[in-house]
Structure formats: C-alpha cells, structure tokens
Amino acid sequence: MASPAPRVLLDAADVSRTVARVAHQVIEKTALDSPDAPRVVLIGIPTRGTSLAMRLGAKIGEFTGVEVPVGYLDITLYRDDLRGKPHRPLERTMVPHGGVDNAIVILVDDVLYSGRTVRAALDALRDLGRPSAVQLAVLVDRGHRELPLRADYVGKNIPTARDEQVSVHLTEDDGIDEVVLSGAPIPPAAEGDS
Ligand SMILES: O=P(O)(O)OC[C@H]1O[C@H](OP(=O)(O)OP(=O)(O)O)[C@H](O)[C@@H]1O
Ligand SMILES: O=c1cc[nH]c(=O)[nH]1
Numbered sequence: 001m002a003s004p005a006p007r008v009l010l011d012a013a014d015v016s017r018t019v020a021r022v023a024h025q026v027i028e029k030t031a032l033d034s035p036d037a038p039r040v041v042l043i044g045i046p047t048r049g050t051s052l053a054m055r056l057g058a059k060i061g062e063f064t065g066v067e068v069p070v071g072y073l074d075i076t077l078y079r080d081d082l083r084g085k086p087h088r089p090l091e092r093t094m095v096p097h098g099g100v101d102n103a104i105v106i107l108v109d110d111v112l113y114s115g116r117t118v119r120a121a122l123d124a125l126r127d128l129g130r131p132s133a134v135q136l137a138v139l140v141d142r143g144h145r146e147l148p149l150r151a152d153y154v155g156k157n158i159p160t161a162r163d164e165q166v167s168v169h170l171t172e173d174d175g176i177d178e179v180v181l182s183g184a185p186i187p188p189a190a191e192g193d194s
Contacts, residue, residue: 004183006167009158012177015139015170018155019052022137023059025153029135030104033064038132039103044072045121046091049109051172052139056108069096073107073128078120095128105131110168112138112154115147140179142166 010018027033030040044053050072057070074091082088107121118136125134137153142160158166158181165182169175 006180006182008178009166009181010156010179015177015179018139019055020059022139022153022155023056023063026056026106026137027060027064029152030106032060032066032068037066039098040068041096041098041100041103041105041131042068042070043100043105043107043121043125044070045075045107045109045117046072048168048170048173049107051170052110052137053108054172056106056137069098071096073121073124075117075120075124078123080116080120093124099129100125100131101129102132104133104135106135106137106152108137110139110170111166112136112141112149112151113144113166115145115149118149119147139168140166 026040031037032040042053042057044050053070053072057068060066060068071094072092074093076082076088076090079088105125107118107125109117112118122134125131135152136149138151139155140158141151141154141156142158144160144162156179158179160166160181167180167182169178169180171177
C-alpha cells in the first residue's frame with residue numbers, strides 16, 4: 001500500500017533550538033538559578049527520552065552553571081500493553097546519586113501521544129522514592145491523549161491524525177537530528193473508483 005512521502009517537520013537546527021528553549025523554560029519554572037533553588041533531577045524515558053534528558057541537562061548546565069543530575073528509567077514492566085507486545089526488551093534504569101526523594105523530578109520523553117508511556121513512568125518512579133513534585137518535558141506533543149495527562153514543557157505541538165506517525169531521530173540513537181511526520185498508508189483505489 002502506498003504512503004505519502006514522510007515530511008521533515010524539524011531539522012537539526014530546529015531540534016537544537018527547541019531543546020535550548022525547553023532548557024530556559026525549566027530554569028524559569030523551577031527557579032534553578034536562584035539562591036534557594038530546589039534540587040532538580042532529569043529522568044529520561046528510553047529510548048530517545050534518555051538522550052534528550054542528557055541534552056537538556058547539558059544545556060541547563062551551559063546556561064546556569066548548575067549541574068543537574070540526569071538518569072533514566074526502564075518503564076517496560078509497568079506498561080499496560082505488555083500483553084499485546086510481549087517482546088519488548090528491557091531497558092536499563094539509572095538513578096542519579098542522591099536519588100529522587102524530595103527533588104523536583106522532570107520526566108523527559110521525545111513524543112507525547114496517548115500518555116500511556118508517561119503513566120507507566122509515573123508508576124515506575126513511585127518505586128524509586130518520593131519526589132517533591134514530578135513534571136514532564138517532551139520534545140513533541142502530537143495530541144490524542146487517552147489519559148488525563150499534560151506536559152509542563154512542550155518543545156513543539158504537532159497536530160496529527162491518529163494514524164500518522166511522528167518519528168523523532170536523534171544523532172545519539174539514529175545518526176541524525178530530525179522530527180519526521182509519516183502519513184497513513186493510502187489504501188489502493190477500489191475497482192470502479194475514478
Ligand atoms: O504517549 P504514548 O502513546 O505512550 O506514546 C509515546 C511513546 O511512544 C514512543 O515510544 P516507544 O514505545 O515507541 O518506544 P521507543 O521510545 O523505544 O521508540 C515514544 O518514544 C514515547 O515514549
Ligand atoms: O506517532 C507516535 C506515536 C507514539 N510514539 C511515537 O514516537 N510516535
């Protein structure tokens with residue numbers, strides 16, 4: 001079945017600018033550069049959320065001089081679709097030194113869609129400790145939430161149809177920085193269509 005050509009919505013420069021903008025928003029919302037700044041911990045959701053969390057941490061460090069701890073969290077066993085996709089490989093979890101207790105934890109992911117990944121991340125995080133608050137940063141919010149969740153920081157809102165696919169590619173994981181929208185397959189014309 002034919003598909004419309006994928007469209008690049010963000011190129012490498014756009015991705016870089018977007019991460020920098022989110023870093024500024026995190027600094028402002030958490031008052032990270034103030035004298036009584038809270039402890040902020042970035043936790044990436046694999047796969048690409050981990051790379052984004054590291055980039056975000058680096059940018060925040062560049063802008064403020066504050067070193068923000070960065071970790072990542074395997075959510076695989078907390079997913080509610082495990083029965084449908086039993087072959088998901090386990091990822092690794094890395095909790096930064098000092099843990100998450102009493103910190104503002106910012107979960108970082110590439111795409112926010114149904115919200116089920118974030119729900120699983122919230123459950124996984126509960127097993128690690130008790131943050132003072134949990135926030136969510138995503139590079140792309142493509143809509144179509146199935147749970148009452150929203151992101152605190154959104155790099156770009158991309159309105160989509162449900163059957164489209166947003167693919168975030170990052171150099172660390174894919175060798176290139178870009179965000180691509182792929183269309184739903186075009187069904188073949190039925191006999192008699194003109
Ligand atoms: O809001 P949701 O409907 O849960 O969709 C968003 C999630 O889907 C993708 O992850 P995927 O499960 O494809 O794994 P990956 O990150 O390893 O590609 C994406 O990276 C988000 O984590
Ligand atoms: O379009 C989508 C939907 C879920 N996860 C993605 O990464 N892209």
